[in-house]
Amino acid sequence: MPEAKTVNLDVHAVATLRYIRASMDAAGNVAVPGSAGIAMGIIGTAATVLCLVPHLRPHWLVIxxxxxxxxxxxxxxxxARSGSVAYFIAAGTPGRKLAVALLPTLFAGAVLTAVLWRADLTDVIPGTWLLMxxxxxxxxxxxxxxxxxxxxxxxxxxxxLALVMPAPLQIPLLGIGFGGLHVLFGILIARGARGRES
Known part of the structure; x- marks a missing residue:
């Protein structure tokens, strides 16, 4: 029986294959626009301001x-306005990956919110939201x-942090998270995108 021959791949060919694979992985990613984070942060900040108004504070959960x-x-x-969404919609794979990653945890957060509200444990809802x-x-x-x-x-x-802080600090922590962090990271994402374009 003839002896099996081993084939050594050229180093250049391996590097090329790695490049192709990295390019395909990158094409399957969703480019999240910084403007989305900034807009959501502004909305979160507005909600925080409303909740800090004394006569609206008891209604913070509804707000x-x-x-x-x-x-x-x-x-x-x-x-949906970002440039990557044409591929996102056409191929479906990035959208499916994003949905599978986000939705189960967000659904769990919604269920926990209902459970905590029924148990009259609304003080831990802000920390639960931020964590989830x-x-x-x-x-x-x-x-x-x-x-x-x-x-x-x-x-x-x-x-x-919110889960161990006293109740009066819950609303400000929600504002820092859903307001401040969204704006901060939205700006960082937008700057990163501009840097890649230049």
Whole structure:
């Protein structure tokens, strides 16, 4: 029986294959526009200001429950305007990865909100929201950019902090998270995108 011959791949060919694979992975990522984060941050900041008005403070949960969908729709519309969405919609893969990463954790956060509200534990809802949203962003960073990982970790950190802080600090921490962190990382993402274009 003839002896099997081993074939050595050329180093250049291996490097080329790695480049092709990295290009295909990058093409499957969703480019999240910085404007989406900035807009959602402005909406979050507005909600915080409303909640800090003394006669509106008892209604903070209703205000934030109304704010969440508004911010999500605004962010989604700005994502839909970004250049990567043509591929995002046509191929479906990046959109599916993003949805699979985000939606389960956000659904779990919604369920926990209902459970905590029924148990009259509304003081821990802000920390739960920040923590769950942070975890959702960390999962979503698989199909976006690495800066989203840092954004998610920051949200999760604020969530853990909120869970141990006294009740009067919950609304300001929500504002720092959903307002300040969204704006900060939106600016960083926008700057990064401009840097890649130049």
């Amino acid at each position: 934030w429950l109304a704010t969440g969908p508004i911010a999500a729709v605004t962010g989604g519309l700005l994502l 949203y942070g975890c959702a962003l960390i999962s979503a960073s698989v199909s976006t950019t690495s800066i989203v990982t840092w954004m998610g970790a920051s949200f999760a950190g604020f969530g853990l």
